[in-house]
Amino acid sequence: MKNSLKFNNDTFRVMLVGDPHESPKDKSDEDKAKIADYLALQYAAVTELKPDLVILMGDNAKGKDTDELRKVLLRITKPYADHNIPFAFILGNHDLECEVNDINVQYDVYRTLPCCVLPCKDEVNSFGDYFLTIKNDDETEDIFNFWLMYSGSGAAKEYYSCYDFVKAEQIRWYEEKSEELKLLNNKTVPSMVIQHIPVPEEFRLLKERSFLSMIADGVTGQNEQKGKFYTLDKKKTVGYMGEAPCTSGYNSGQFKSWKKTGNVIAAFFGHDHMNDFIGDVDGITLGQCKTAGFRPYGDGLMQGVRIIDIKKDIPTEFDTKMVYYRDLIGTECHSIHGAEKVLRDRISVKLDVLKAVIKYTAPVILPIAAIKIIKSIKK
Ligand SMILES: [Fe+2]
Ligand SMILES: [Fe+2]
Incomplete structure (x- = not known):
């Protein structure tokens, strides 16, 4: 599907779908229940919220070969195809942990899906990064832009980091393409970054606490932050943190590059299934999207999607909120029962x-x- 994304109204609405972790397993009653709940959430979300674009946030799906992967992807994107809603995607750290472990092969599978707006190979760099512009209604001007970045999987040993990060070469590509977009439009095109693993600057929205914070709303640091304790900085954030961010322990300078280039107004991440907080770091909004999946670890019955409304007249401003399964469907659920429904x-x-x-x-x-x-x- 060719990218013909544009503002049809005053607002362009994006729906982020975090960490589906969908699987080919569909035989047992438990698998059937999880699939039913996931699809019920997606159908309710597209019907009620009417997004102009859906973005899958990574850790999407797996398969033992391309046919099986395609079957799972066809299933999870059917709600968008049925409503003729374009969708884009990024990959997460788990997507290539299957037999189809080549990013180009996976992208070719995505390209065959109805309503997928992944650009042609020439417009995707060797890491899997691409961008999608949103045009004005007569398609003469780029009003807004999304950078869809691949943040890798596990980091190489020399970086002393558990999780990977966006590499220097990717940052150079982003800066070059930003300049091209600017020249093409005679202005800086306001943009959002969508990627799976958060940037380390997310910790600037947190406060380091003593272990006593664990009695209340503290979370334990993970990986490079092991032994530390954190709470959200309430003055800077709204939303919920159910686990410490699993960012890369290595800072590759991606955030610094956004500041230098000056086109990024916000970045949204998946990866940390229980987190949905957002906050401002040095003029850029950093935000989390909770998992929409019923297969991975989660937070009771708090699966949901994040809505972002971008304004045509003031594209440097946007509104955003999480919409939960509870808001759209209620507490009737096939795969989560009793006390497990309660938000942890x-x-x-x-x-x-x-x-x-x-x-x-x-x-x-x-x-x-x-x-x-x-x-x-x-x-
Ligand atoms: Fe995940
Ligand atoms: Fe992940």
């Missing part, structure tokens, strides 16, 4: 744990403490 809210869960500890240890601790106090008074 850090504060309520931890306070419950604390209350239980007090309740069960008080009958032992209080008499011992009382005896000690009485003895000290008698002395």
Whole structure:
């Protein structure tokens, strides 16, 4: 499908779909229930929210060969095909962890899908990065642009980092293409970056805390931040953090390049399934999109999609919000039952744990403490 994305109205609405982690497994009752819930969410989302473009945020699907991968992808993108909604995608760290482990081969499979707006090979760089411009209604001008960047998988040893990052060559490509777009349009085209693994600057939206924060809303650092504890900086953010960001431990200068180039107003990431916070770092919005999937680890019944509304008249401004399964469908669900439906809210869960500890240890601790106090008074 050729990219003919344009503003048909005053607003261009994008729907981000985080980490579907879909699989060829479809035989068991459990698999059938997960597929049904995923598709119910996607059909409800496109029907209710009417996006102009859908973007899959990576960790999308796997298959043992191209036919099987295509079958899974046809299934998960059918809600968009049925409504004739264009979709784009990026790959995540898990997409190539299957027999179809060549990015070009996977992209060729995506190209065969109805409504996929992946450009032709000449317009995709060797890493898998591409961009999609959104034009005005008579298609004479680029109003907005999306950079769809591949952030790799595991980092090479010499970087001392668990997760990969956008490489220097990719950053050079982004800067060159930004300049071309600017010359073509005689202006800087406001843009958003969509990629799977967050940039390390996301930590600037967090505050490092003591381990005592874990009683309330703290999360434990992972990988390079192991042994540290974090909460969201409430002054800078809105949304929820259910786990510490799994960014790369190596900073390749991608954020710095966005600042230098000056066209990126926001970047949205997947990868951390439970996070949906957003906040401003040095004039650029960094935001998370929670998983929409029912197969991977998640956060109770809080699967959802992120909506971004870009304004034609002021394309440097946008509105965004998460819309959850609970908002669209309710709490009826085939694959998540009972207590598992409850958001693993850090504060309520931890306070419950604390209350239980007090309740069960008080009958032992209080008499011992009382005896000690009485003895000290008698002395
Ligand atoms: Fe994932
Ligand atoms: Fe991931």
